[in-house]
Amino acid sequence: xxxxxxxxxxLGGLCALGLGALPxxxxxxxxxxxxxMNNPQALVGKRWAMVVDMKKCWEKGKPGCKxxxxxxxxxxxVPDIGSIKEEVKxxxxxxxxxxxxxxxxxxxxxxxxxxxxxxxxxxxxQAPCVRVCPTQATFKRADGITMMDFHRCIGCRYCMAGCPxxxxxxNWKDPRNFIKTELNMTFPTRERGVVEKCNFCDExxxxxxxxxxxxxxxxxxxxxxxxxxxxxxxxxxxxxxxxIRRKPELGTDPSVYYII
Amino acid sequence: MLxxxxxxxxxxxxxxxxxxxxxxxxxAAYLFxxxxxxxxxxxxxxxxxxxYIAQFTFLVGVAASAVMVVxxxxxxxxxxxxKITILGEFLAVASVTMCLLFIIVxxxxxxxxxxxxxxxxxxxxxxxxxxxxxxYLFLNILIGWNVLDAERKGVPYxxxxxxxxxxxxxxxxxxHTVTAFLYAGLPARHYWLTAIMAARFLSSAFCSxxxxxxxxxxxxxxxxxxxxxxxxxxxxSIIMTYAMIISxxxxxxxxxxxxxxxxxxxxxxxxxxxxxxxxxxxxxPFMWLFAALxxxxxxxxxxxxxKRDEKKLKIACVAVFFSMWLEKGLGLIVAGFxxxxxxxxREYSPSIPEIxxxxxxxxxxxxxxxxxxxxATSVKEEVA
Amino acid sequence: xxxxxxxxxxxxxxIFLGLITFPMWYNMGKAAPPPEIKFDTPVIQQMAVKxxxxxxxxxxxxxxxxxxxxxxxxxRNGYRTYVAADGKEYNMSLQNECIKCHxxxxxxxxxxxxxxxxxxxxxxxxxxxxxxxxxxx
Numbered sequence: 208x209x210x211x212x213x214x215x216x217x218l219g220g221l222c223a224l225g226l227g228a229l230p231x232x233x234x235x236x237x238x239x240x241x242x243x244m245n246n247p248q249a250l251v252g253k254r255w256a257m258v259v260d261m262k263k264c265w266e267k268g269k270p271g272c273k274x275x276x277x278x279x280x281x282x283x284x285v286p287d288i289g290s291i292k293e294e295v296k297x298x299x300x301x302x303x304x305x306x307x308x309x310x311x312x313x314x315x316x317x318x319x320x321x322x323x324x325x326x327x328x329x330x331x332x333q334a335p336c337v338r339v340c341p342t343q344a345t346f347k348r349a350d351g352i353t354m355m356d357f358h359r360c361i362g363c364r365y366c367m368a369g370c371p372x373x374x375x376x377x378n379w380k381d382p383r384n385f386i387k388t389e390l391n392m393t394f395p396t397r398e399r400g401v402v403e404k405c406n407f408c409d410e411x412x413x414x415x416x417x418x419x420x421x422x423x424x425x426x427x428x429x430x431x432x433x434x435x436x437x438x439x440x441x442x443x444x445x446x447x448x449x450x451i452r453r454k455p456e457l458g459t460d461p462s463v464y465y466i467i
Numbered sequence: 468m469l470x471x472x473x474x475x476x477x478x479x480x481x482x483x484x485x486x487x488x489x490x491x492x493x494x495a496a497y498l499f500x501x502x503x504x505x506x507x508x509x510x511x512x513x514x515x516x517x518x519y520i521a522q523f524t525f526l527v528g529v530a531a532s533a534v535m536v537v538x539x540x541x542x543x544x545x546x547x548x549x550k551i552t553i554l555g556e557f558l559a560v561a562s563v564t565m566c567l568l569f570i571i572v573x574x575x576x577x578x579x580x581x582x583x584x585x586x587x588x589x590x591x592x593x594x595x596x597x598x599x600x601x602x603y604l605f606l607n608i609l610i611g612w613n614v615l616d617a618e619r620k621g622v623p624y625x626x627x628x629x630x631x632x633x634x635x636x637x638x639x640x641x642x643h644t645v646t647a648f649l650y651a652g653l654p655a656r657h658y659w660l661t662a663i664m665a666a667r668f669l670s671s672a673f674c675s676x677x678x679x680x681x682x683x684x685x686x687x688x689x690x691x692x693x694x695x696x697x698x699x700x701x702x703x704s705i706i707m708t709y710a711m712i713i714s715x716x717x718x719x720x721x722x723x724x725x726x727x728x729x730x731x732x733x734x735x736x737x738x739x740x741x742x743x744x745x746x747x748x749x750x751x752p753f754m755w756l757f758a759a760l761x762x763x764x765x766x767x768x769x770x771x772x773x774k775r776d777e778k779k780l781k782i783a784c785v786a787v788f789f790s791m792w793l794e795k796g797l798g799l800i801v802a803g804f805x806x807x808x809x810x811x812x813r814e815y816s817p818s819i820p821e822i823x824x825x826x827x828x829x830x831x832x833x834x835x836x837x838x839x840x841x842x843a844t845s846v847k848e849e850v851a
Numbered sequence: 852x853x854x855x856x857x858x859x860x861x862x863x864x865x866i867f868l869g870l871i872t873f874p875m876w877y878n879m880g881k882a883a884p885p886p887e888i889k890f891d892t893p894v895i896q897q898m899a900v901k902x903x904x905x906x907x908x909x910x911x912x913x914x915x916x917x918x919x920x921x922x923x924x925x926x927r928n929g930y931r932t933y934v935a936a937d938g939k940e941y942n943m944s945l946q947n948e949c950i951k952c953h954x955x956x957x958x959x960x961x962x963x964x965x966x967x968x969x970x971x972x973x974x975x976x977x978x979x980x981x982x983x984x985x986x987x988x
Contacts, residue, residue: 242933242934243930243933243934243943244930244932245930246931246942291511291512291813292511292513293511293512295512301809305810308810309731309810335653335654338590338591339593339653340591341583341588341593342582342585342586342588342591343586348929349929350929354926357980358926359586360579361574361577361580361582362574362575362576362579364515364573365591365649368516368650368655368803368804369654369655370655370808371655371808372808373807377505377512378504378575380503380505381504381979383979392946393946393947394946395980396982397980398976398979399504399505399506400504400505400575409929459654
């Protein structure tokens with residue numbers, strides 16, 4: 208065969224392309240069995256959301272009920288550091304004026320002003336924490352959950368500066384010694400030096416269970432579902448009740464709604 | 468050229484030893500922090516950044532201010548700055564070194580630092596800050612070293628240095644702009660959410676940096692045979708005066724917007740800083756000291772005779788530097804977290820180990836600065 | 852040829868060599884016993900075919916890559932099930948799957964890690980977050 212420079216270069220180019228495609232061929236060739244897959248029981252959604260029915264909570268809940276908080280913190284081995292300064296919390300209560308600063312007014316019903324509001328990570332659609340994280344250690348999953356990757360977090364706390372809801376806690380010291388509840392052997396603890404927050408129980412959704420707090424509330428005040436699914440429970444509630452969200456004016460598009 | 472760092476007077480070695488002591492103390496405190504976690508600092512869940520990040524922010528400004536000698540010399544051919552550019556560039560090297568160290572000591576997981584490179588994230592300003600700061604560090608080392616080396620050999624510096632010098636000018640602006648963007652783009656923090664943040668940063672940088680540079684130039688003049696030149700110092704003090712006026716003006720703008728609009732969230736941090744909020748007034752004396760020093764410095768600097776009187780100019784420079792440090796290296800970062808997202812006031816004050824670590828980093832920076840200035844002045848003495 | 856300052860350079864070199872070879876001198880004659888990995892947990896003993904997710908040789912050399920790949924799939928991609936070559940499905944979890952069989956962390960993980968000089972609890976630091984199985988001492 209007569210080979211001139213031109214045809215040699217063409218052939219070389221093709222070969223190089225072929226080499227580049229090798230991993231693709233490799234991947235396709237091996238795929239008689241899926242290497243990894245979703246648990247068939249897993250709950251799937253496009254944008255998980257929560258509706259907190261505070262009205263029902265105040266009316267029906269026994270006074271001082273903390274079932275949801277306890278369930279959450281036990282499930283996720285959340286430590287009880289015992290100081291306001293270094294507190295770690297995933298789900299907790301705040302008075303109205305603190306949960307919704309700037310919305311309080313002098314003459315609100317005393318119930319609203321005095322009763323506690325459940326607060327947690329809002330799993331914002333436009334999450335500032337995700338935007339600022341320099342390592343994608345906090346990131347958005349396809350199902351809308353704002354997730355933490357504890358293995359990757361460098362502990363710069365930029366996400367804490369970015370979160371308008373104070374939903375993020377840093378482990379200022381080793382949290383292991385401060386887990387006062389019985390250890391949940393199926394979920395890890397954290398190490399000092401990383402940031403943590405509510406994960407909408409992704410580990411439970413992955414095996415077909417609803418979030419621990421929703422399950423724990425005996426009065427049915429917490430509703431969980433897919434915001435993108437018009438037939439979901441949360442969408443039905445949102446269509447029939449007036450709800451508010453925390454600091455919607457910041458454009459973060461929170462996924463936690465409140466009925467008052 | 469490096470050998471000139473090893474041959475010096477007794478005083479030079481004593482200074483280095485003194486700095487080493489502080490570095491050692493800081494390092495010991497850092498080992499303590501590494502072992503116990505950031506719990507040993509005064510930071511907490513509400514004020515989650517403290518003096519480390521505040522020092523970092525302030526020092527980015529000092530680093531950026533090298534452009535105030537480089538730009539007039541290379542773009543406007545103001546010859547008197549020729550002798551002083553190397554001092555500006557080496558000050559930038561030392562400052563960026565401190566900046567990077569302050570970031571590292573602030574990390575909860577410093578061993579994972581390289582994750583920033585392993586998982587590059589262009590939507591994070593911190594990623595860009597890492598790029599511009601490291602770039603600026605290398606630019607200044609390359610430029611300063613090559614220009615000085617050429618001067619020592621009595622030859623023109625290599626032709627490839629010139630484009631780098633031109634690049635370093637916008638680059639200096641970029642490091643402080645990007646650092647301002649770290650704060651100015653956060654929806655959560657009203658005090659930082661201001662379009663003039665980068666402008667404020669640059670103006671305060673261009674007064675605090677030259678103030679330090681003037682003080683250093685006088686020190687160099689006193690202890691070595693190298694004279695940076697009175698004219699350069701006077702020109703620098705004019706730059707500093709304008710930057711200081713603009714800087715104070717910008718602080719005034721923040722006050723106007725906050726208090727004329729009467730939007731509570733915009734007023735809260737300023738009220739906390741200058742009057743105290745809900746009975747918490749830890750920073751109030753510091754901020755009034757800032758105000759007093761700023762006014763004092765302005766009164767001094769607006770008098771044209773000050774810049775010709777070494778003693779008065781030095782006092783004015785100390786006032787400028789310290790007032791800007793209080794404003795930016797203390798108040799600005801901390802007050803961004805006060806009140807917290809729940810509209811509560813949780814105060815911050817640094818702990819002893821935290822201050823020791825910060826002092827250790829400052830000592831490290833001055834150690835680098837001393838060595839670099841020793842090399843520069845030795846070369847200057849030789850060629851003179 | 853003459854070496855300048857030989858009286859300083861040569862002793863300096865000797866001290867330097869002595870220092871960098873210090874670990875060898877220090878450990879001389881103190882051979883650490885080779886690791887004995889134990890596979891005899893109750894669960895493994897009951898298995899008809901004693902087979903991990905990958906062949907033994909691959910697990911020995913590549914378990915850290917596999918674990919890293921698993922954590923990426925679970926944490927970042929949301930996949931939780933791993934399908935092995937024989938079609939068997941596993942829950943990709945160190946804490947909930949691996950230690951079901953290898954419930955003897957001190958006899959299994961630590962044996963090699965300690966032998967290799969990886970300090971307990973530092974590198975690899977799996978167990979500072981993941982909860983180690985309870986073992987009878």
